[in-house]
Amino acid sequence: MYRVRLFATRHSRAFEWIYKRVEQVMVALDPLFARIGYNRVEHPIVLIEKGVKTLLFDCKMCGQCVLSSTGMSCPMNCPKQLRNGPCGGVRKGGYCEVKPEMKCVWTLGWDGASHMKDGAAKIREVLPPVDRSLQGSSSWLRVSREMAVLNREKRDAARMALADAFPEARLQEPSSAPLADEPPKATTTGRGT
Numbered sequence: 001m002y003r004v005r006l007f008a009t010r011h012s013r014a015f016e017w018i019y020k021r022v023e024q025v026m027v028a029l030d031p032l033f034a035r036i037g038y039n040r041v042e043h044p045i046v047l048i049e050k051g052v053k054t055l056l057f058d059c060k061m062c063g064q065c066v067l068s069s070t071g072m073s074c075p076m077n078c079p080k081q082l083r084n085g086p087c088g089g090v091r092k093g094g095y096c097e098v099k100p101e102m103k104c105v106w107t108l109g110w111d112g113a114s115h116m117k118d119g120a121a122k123i124r125e126v127l128p129p130v131d132r133s134l135q136g137s138s139s140w141l142r143v144s145r146e147m148a149v150l151n152r153e154k155r156d157a158a159r160m161a162l163a164d165a166f167p168e169a170r171l172q173e174p175s176s177a178p179l180a181d182e183p184p185k186a187t188t189t190g191r192g193t
């Protein structure tokens with residue numbers, strides 16, 4: 001759907017916004033996915049992701065989506081599958097060297113990135129090579145799972161920092177002792193214990 005692909009890069013700002021919302025929903029669903037089992041939800045999510053992204057971006061389900069870094073233009077549509085900018089063969093008017101009827105995905109990507117909030121900076125970042133072992137898997141699920149793990153680690157670190165601060169705070173200022181339930185670490189160390 002070449003025309004839809006062009007539409008997506010022209011409206012990359014809106015798609016950037018939608019993508020962020022989808023990501024938030026997927027991260028929020030992490031406890032549910034974990035309960036059901038990520039391996040079980042993979043297949044239905046792949047079907048949804050493939051359907052939506054094939055229609056909008058001519059997605060090839062590489063499993064490591066970089067649309068937010070490429071102005072919403074899928075680099076897997078480049079006949080040479082270049083992930084870090086165009087080759088030296090871009091034709092006059094920004095057309096592809098291999099498929100002259102098609103705009104180079106990188107000229108589209110550059111236009112798309114210029115409309116996006118973070119696009120101009122992100123398109124300059126060097127992307128890693130494609131990991132073919134991820135082909136066909138859900139990028140949405142993998143990224144949201146990684147983000148959920150990261151969020152959990154941050155929350156745990158904040159809790160530990162709080163637990164570490166309780167005994168010290170009690171020594172300095174006993175009246176500052178918290179009224180809420182304290183983490184076990186806070187009640188086993190510090191003043192008189």
Ligand code: SF4
Nearest residue numbers: 059060061062065074
């Ligand atoms: S970068 Fe990969 S996952 Fe993203 S649209 Fe292209 S083929 Fe699909």
